[in-house]
Amino acid sequence: MAETSAWIFFLSAVLATYVWRFAAVMISHRIEANHPIFEWFTCLAYGIIAALVARTLILPSGLLALVPLWHRLIPMALAFLGFYLLGKRLWVGIVFGETGLIALMWFNNGAEGF
């Protein structure tokens, strides 16, 4: 019984995601490819993904919630600085961000005598 209900919940979650993709393909087949509305859709997607990034950073669930907010914000700022000041290379930004995170964790643990 528990097995069956787990699958019902899972398949509902699958459908709750696929319904968006399905509807989008269906609608897209009815609109001209160069219609300006596609630009609006892209704007919507950017807005939603931005909200997602902000939420993961400011109100995380799981392990990230264990480190204080400024341990997440400062490395993020460093990642942006590294990326935009040093030629927009993705790996540079990531190295800056991750190094910042490790340094802050190390410094904090050292200071509090963990």
Place this chain on the structure above:
Amino acid sequence: MKELETNSRAVLAGIRNAFGLPALLLFSAMTGFGSFAQEQGLSLYMSMLSTILIWGLPGQVVHVELYGMGAPLIAVVLGVAGANARFMPMTLSMMPVFDDSPHNRRWNYLLAQMISINTWTEMLDRGPEIRADRRMAYFLGFSFTCMTAGIIGVLQGFILFESMPQTVSLCLIFLVPVYFGLIMSNTVHPPFLLAFVLGCILGTPMHMLTPEWGLVLTGLISGTLAYLMRHKLQVPWNNKEGNG
């Protein structure tokens, strides 16, 4: 992208370009998901299927979270739908990329399943450089590689996460907002950048207002504002370029 003369070459090019940061990112993100699913009592089999069939991390997390809490089915459906609603505008804006490609339109229902933030930005950025009839092959190569990396991530997270040092786990999880923050902010199109900035500002307060629909509302407000202001944004942009 001149070398894509056959479909198999396009698939290989997709695999090659995904191998690296995009695959590493999916691996890291799904490592986090795998360990979370294990914690909440989901089976390994279902956790891996979740990555293939849902293929949208926020919705996957909401499903596991609410199911673990014993929430009613309707809450799971609405929660997942809200968390993954971005696939509607993402799929809509990506479909024109495949418009001149010769495949049967029905395949688009399968292609839509492969869309993630990663594969979406890749196709919007690089799609136009690729010959129209090779885009589907390229996209499939790219997204299957990402998905495979994600599945391996779930597996490793599910089995090994607790024995991994916490610093490593934290770095893997932190990679996700950093990566998406960087690739999404790095757009040349001013309205998209404005939508991104507004979304970053509104995201948290809207989430506190309504956890289920905060993402959707933020997207609607910031995306629509950015879209309505697109002409105003483009004028100074063009002037600046014109003035040198």
